[in-house]
Amino acid sequence: MNSSHRIPLLNNVTGEFVEAILHERIDSAYALRVDDIWLTYLAAAEARANAEGRPFARLEHAHWSWLAKVAGSSRLLSCPTLAIECEGEPQGLMLLKTDGHFANLPNEAGRPLVYVTYLASAPWNLRGVVDRPRFSGIGTLLMRAAVQVSIEAEFKGRVGLHALPQAESFYECHGFACLGKDPDKENLKYYELTPEAADAFINRRKP
Amino acid sequence: MSTKKTMTLNLTEAEMNALEELCVEKDMSKTALLRQALRLYQLVNARLRGGEKLFFEDEIAKEKKELVVL
Numbered sequence: 001m002n003s004s005h006r007i008p009l010l011n012n013v014t015g016e017f018v019e020a021i022l023h024e025r026i027d028s029a030y031a032l033r034v035d036d037i038w039l040t041y042l043a044a045a046e047a048r049a050n051a052e053g054r055p056f057a058r059l060e061h062a063h064w065s066w067l068a069k070v071a072g073s074s075r076l077l078s079c080p081t082l083a084i085e086c087e088g089e090p091q092g093l094m095l096l097k098t099d100g101h102f103a104n105l106p107n108e109a110g111r112p113l114v115y116v117t118y119l120a121s122a123p124w125n126l127r128g129v130v131d132r133p134r135f136s137g138i139g140t141l142l143m144r145a146a147v148q149v150s151i152e153a154e155f156k157g158r159v160g161l162h163a164l165p166q167a168e169s170f171y172e173c174h175g176f177a178c179l180g181k182d183p184d185k186e187n188l189k190y191y192e193l194t195p196e197a198a199d200a201f202i203n204r205r206k207p
Numbered sequence: 208m209s210t211k212k213t214m215t216l217n218l219t220e221a222e223m224n225a226l227e228e229l230c231v232e233k234d235m236s237k238t239a240l241l242r243q244a245l246r247l248y249q250l251v252n253a254r255l256r257g258g259e260k261l262f263f264e265d266e267i268a269k270e271k272k273e274l275v276v277l
Contacts, residue, residue, distance in 0.1 A: 003210065076246075077250075078247065078250045099243075099246055153239060153242070153243065154234075
């Protein structure tokens with residue numbers, strides 16, 4: 001594991017902020033642990049819902065193997081792998097690329113950006129899985145980290161990503177501009193954050 | 208983000224000129240440009256070590272030339 005930072009995270013159960021850790025680089029062992037914990041939790045949540053006769057909304061990214069994703073980019077500087085950990089458990093993960101992706105928005109076309117390859121919160125932090133998420137703001141904190149990586153690379157905060165349908169509203173709420181569906185990426189909508197929108201996002205009041 | 212370490216870099220005048228030209232073209236500082244170059248070099252090196260090859264392709268001339276990297 002590389003360097004880590006302390007960040008505040010809102011515990012919805014207690015209503016208080018607790019100290020979490022943002023890891024700037026995770027390894028395969030960490031990713032394997034994430035797969036194990038998250039998939040076990042999801043399977044148990046689905047079994048509980050079935051037993052109680054409740055509907056269970058399947059997550060679009062439930063099949064993701066973080067081990068496979070992280071193993072392919074481990075130690076590569078151009079593929080940062082970040083994680084938020086709190087109370088000894090992984091609360092959110094994100095994989096980025098800092099090479100080979102360029103802006104498409106008219107005023108930014110051709111300029112480099114940080115591409116968010118994958119981003120996910122732990123299932124117990126997702127309203128679709130639980131009625132009351134354990135922690136709030138994981139996605140926002142990870143997105144803030146992505147913007148920070150972009151600023152440090154002197155990409156001026158530019159970020160691009162393809163969003164799963166369940167996450168589209170999250171990115172739209174955070175100032176991302178939608179450039180429409182991408183036929184080369186399973187028709188997922190492609191979003192970009194401009195330097196101005198990144199500046200507004202990063203300067204929003206922190207908890 | 209990560210703590211930075213400082214180093215002194217010795218460049219020839221030609222190398223410095225090339226660096227400065229790229230900085231203007233890419234709208235980046237020397238530090239950012241060299242960090243980006245390192246990220247790219249590490250990525251290319253890893254893929255070459257994995258058995259892949261790197262090519263430049265001229266679509267009009269229908270030519271492909273392999274780029275051999277140190």
